[in-house]
Amino acid sequence: MTSVPPNPPPGCPAHPAHESLHGPEFATDPAAVYRRLRDVGPIAPVELAPGVRASLVVGYDAALHVLRSTETFSKDPRRWKDLADGTVPLDSPVVPMMMYRPNALWADGAEHRRLRGAITDSVARVAPATLRGYVEASADTLIDRIAPAGQADLLGEYAQVLPLLVFNRLFGCPADYGERLVQGMSGIFDGVDADKANDLLATTLLDLVTLKRRRPGPDVTSWLMAHPAGLTDEEMVHTLVLLMGAGTEPQQNLIANGLRLLLSDDRFAGTLSGGSLPVEDALDAVLWTDPPMANYAVHYPIHDVVYEGVLLRAGHPLVVSLAAANTDPSLTADQRAGNRAHLAWSAGPHNCPAQGPARLIAAVAVEKLLDRLPDVEPAVPVEELVWRPGPFHRALAALPVTFQSAAVTSSTPSTVGDESPVQRTAPPPRPSEVPEAGRVRRGWGARLLTWWRGE
Numbered sequence: 380m381t382s383v384p385p386n387p388p389p390g391c392p393a394h395p396a397h398e399s400l401h402g403p404e405f406a407t408d409p410a411a412v413y414r415r416l417r418d419v420g421p422i423a424p425v426e427l428a429p430g431v432r433a434s435l436v437v438g439y440d441a442a443l444h445v446l447r448s449t450e451t452f453s454k455d456p457r458r459w460k461d462l463a464d465g466t467v468p469l470d471s472p473v474v475p476m477m478m479y480r481p482n483a484l485w486a487d488g489a490e491h492r493r494l495r496g497a498i499t500d501s502v503a504r505v506a507p508a509t510l511r512g513y514v515e516a517s518a519d520t521l522i523d524r525i526a527p528a529g530q531a532d533l534l535g536e537y538a539q540v541l542p543l544l545v546f547n548r549l550f551g552c553p554a555d556y557g558e559r560l561v562q563g564m565s566g567i568f569d570g571v572d573a574d575k576a577n578d579l580l581a582t583t584l585l586d587l588v589t590l591k592r593r594r595p596g597p598d599v600t601s602w603l604m605a606h607p608a609g610l611t612d613e614e615m616v617h618t619l620v621l622l623m624g625a626g627t628e629p630q631q632n633l634i635a636n637g638l639r640l641l642l643s644d645d646r647f648a649g650t651l652s653g654g655s656l657p658v659e660d661a662l663d664a665v666l667w668t669d670p671p672m673a674n675y676a677v678h679y680p681i682h683d684v685v686y687e688g689v690l691l692r693a694g695h696p697l698v699v700s701l702a703a704a705n706t707d708p709s710l711t712a713d714q715r716a717g718n719r720a721h722l723a724w725s726a727g728p729h730n731c732p733a734q735g736p737a738r739l740i741a742a743v744a745v746e747k748l749l750d751r752l753p754d755v756e757p758a759v760p761v762e763e764l765v766w767r768p769g770p771f772h773r774a775l776a777a778l779p780v781t782f783q784s785a786a787v788t789s790s791t792p793s794t795v796g797d798e799s800p801v802q803r804t805a806p807p808p809r810p811s812e813v814p815e816a817g818r819v820r821r822g823w824g825a826r827l828l829t830w831w832r833g834e
Contacts, residue, residue: 400770413703437703446727452678460694480617497608517544518747529784538634551598559583632671643761670723673702
């Protein structure tokens with residue numbers, strides 16, 4: 380058994396400084412931060428938010444070890460000592476993303492298998508053809524809105540909105556719940572009034588659960604309720620939080636980052652102009668190098684443990700850097716090319732249970748946009764695009780593009796909520812705002828709410 384060494388005193392070479400994962404410097408060049416952390420070791424100290432200390436797993440092998448060693452590392456945040464003793468305040472912006480919720484993400488063992496089983500079985504009931512239809516209808520609705528203008532922000536006006544339209548359909552969510560769900564999810568991910576946003580999200584989803592108890596339908600919410608796992612109302616709410624969280628922020632980032640790559644990278648530009656859309660290749664490249672959730676998969680050592688000379692204290696959060704692990708120099712280019720052994724979907728018992736639907740949504744969204752707007756081009760050089768600060772995601776602040784303005788050609792009605800059909804007719808042209816290079820725009824939730832209200 381490995382003995383646990385004492386902590387080195389602050390200021391000595393064995394006591395490295397905590398690298399910041401919040402703020403514009405990390406958002407602009409996370410790869411530089413990962414390189415510095417690798418100089419420390421496969422697991423290194425970081426600060427997720429002011430005063431919130433954690434260890435970041437940056438090595439590929441170390442990431443697999445943490446993700447698969449359930450006997451040593453727990454997912455249960457109730458083990459987080461700094462939160463329990465008040466060192467990390469409850470109003471810290473990262474708490475809603477790391478706090479305990481009674482759902483599969485934060486459960487271990489048999490409880491995790493019960494809750495995850497309800498998710499996998501319910502999601503599996505969504506036929507791929509049905510999901511594709513939801514995505515295509517939502518994409519057409521959004522493209523019809525931007526097509527006459529000749530310019531758009533493909534993040535705020537497309538990638539951010541599309542997953543919410545799709546999930547409204549999947550969850551059987553009435554359209555009038557949409558704005559509340561947008562406010563709640565955006566507040567959690569942006570860290571703006573996160574505690575208030577968390578309450579709003581939970582209240583809205585409880586209303587949805589109450590509605591579906593009275594009026595079940597052919598939707599994921601109703602199927603979860605009817606599952607033999609016997610989810611309580613509280614478990615239902617937090618399972619929907621998990622599904623919505625996994626299906627909005629990561630999904631929008633995968634769509635936007637895939638579009639950015641296809642529109643700006645010479646590896647793809649030639650095939651695009653030739654009429655072949657290498658969408659799957661671009662998505663794989665993004666999942667390897669810029670996964671939409673760059674740092675997450677939080678674990679807590681059950682007891683003090685030493686891994687390759689690094690002391691991991693019980694109850695101290697271990698955040699797995701899926702991005703740093705994927706770009707670990709120990710992996711050769713041959714190991715990455717043409718395979719999907721990346722960790723963008725995590726690994727072990729907590730790997731993403733909806734990888735197929737997530738890829739389908741992103742691929743169809745990208746294909747539909749490039750098909751409808753074949754001459755779309757970036758409005759600014761790719762190196763001038765701004766990345767949104769945050770410790771967990773790899774997210775653009777905006778993706779401004781230009782294209783030949785076009786009259787709306789799609790005429791089939793689509794439904795954004797289960798009770799609100801929207802006719803795809805051309806709205807009055809309105810100028811799209813192209814962000815100034817280098818300037819961080821307001822939070823995606825604020826922009827999304829503007830779209831949602833039709834302003």
